[in-house]
Amino acid sequence: MNINFEEAQQIIADFDNGIERRVNEQMAKKQQSNKKIKSKASKINIYALCNKIKYWYWKNIPYNFRPSEVWYMLKCFLWKRYTVIKPRYLPYTWCDRVDVLPHMIFEVLSQFIEQECSPGHVDWEGTGHMITVNGKSVNVRDEMQELYDWWHNVYIKEYEEVNEILWKEAEKHSPVECENLEEDEIFGKFYTLEQHFTTTEDKELYHKCLMAINKLENIQRKDLLSRMHRVVNLTPYLWT
Numbered sequence: 001m002n003i004n005f006e007e008a009q010q011i012i013a014d015f016d017n018g019i020e021r022r023v024n025e026q027m028a029k030k031q032q033s034n035k036k037i038k039s040k041a042s043k044i045n046i047y048a049l050c051n052k053i054k055y056w057y058w059k060n061i062p063y064n065f066r067p068s069e070v071w072y073m074l075k076c077f078l079w080k081r082y083t084v085i086k087p088r089y090l091p092y093t094w095c096d097r098v099d100v101l102p103h104m105i106f107e108v109l110s111q112f113i114e115q116e117c118s119p120g121h122v123d124w125e126g127t128g129h130m131i132t133v134n135g136k137s138v139n140v141r142d143e144m145q146e147l148y149d150w151w152h153n154v155y156i157k158e159y160e161e162v163n164e165i166l167w168k169e170a171e172k173h174s175p176v177e178c179e180n181l182e183e184d185e186i187f188g189k190f191y192t193l194e195q196h197f198t199t200t201e202d203k204e205l206y207h208k209c210l211m212a213i214n215k216l217e218n219i220q221r222k223d224l225l226s227r228m229h230r231v232v233n234l235t236p237y238l239w240t
Helices: 005-060 067-078 097-115 140-172 200-233
Strands: 130-133 136-139 176-184 188-196
Touching: 097 140, 097 200, 130 140, 130 200, 136 140, 140 200
Parallel strands: none
Antiparallel strands: 130 136, 176 188
């Protein structure tokens, strides 16, 4: 093979260009690899810095003073006060505590049934959800529902309806009260009330109605106290 001087120079030039091109490609790959390493290292440094800030924040800022918790407490205070319970059957005006207590107890039970376990995610038919009532073992959820139905249907409605009927019947036979002015050596002058019935039958019916009202109140009070105790016994199960 005969190669002249010019062809030899061309071959040498092509060889040099090839070497230079390969060297440039390798340098470019190395630079790109270095950029990736630097970028990864930068990301690692940022991540480590964020972790340091986060751990410092968790360690030094009390949980209740963190922004999310402060906002949550503010919302609960202004709009949704979970610990403020308003019994639905009582007015906003003054009520004696003897009325407030049972209404509050059964309102807590009612809200739990209506808002948390109807149907909820608790397997009430599972083991561990049994309670003893009057010597019998019953399902907790059934006990809750029985007390709930009694409060809303019997205590609030039926007792009140029967009581209203008895008072209306008593009013039909109610006496006319007259004031009599009397005088005593010690107390001086004072007034006494006398009841005058139209007939003897009215007198008998009136007193029978009062006795029935008193008996109903005693039954109602005894029943209420018994069921209040049953609600209190459900305390360990009032969670979801």
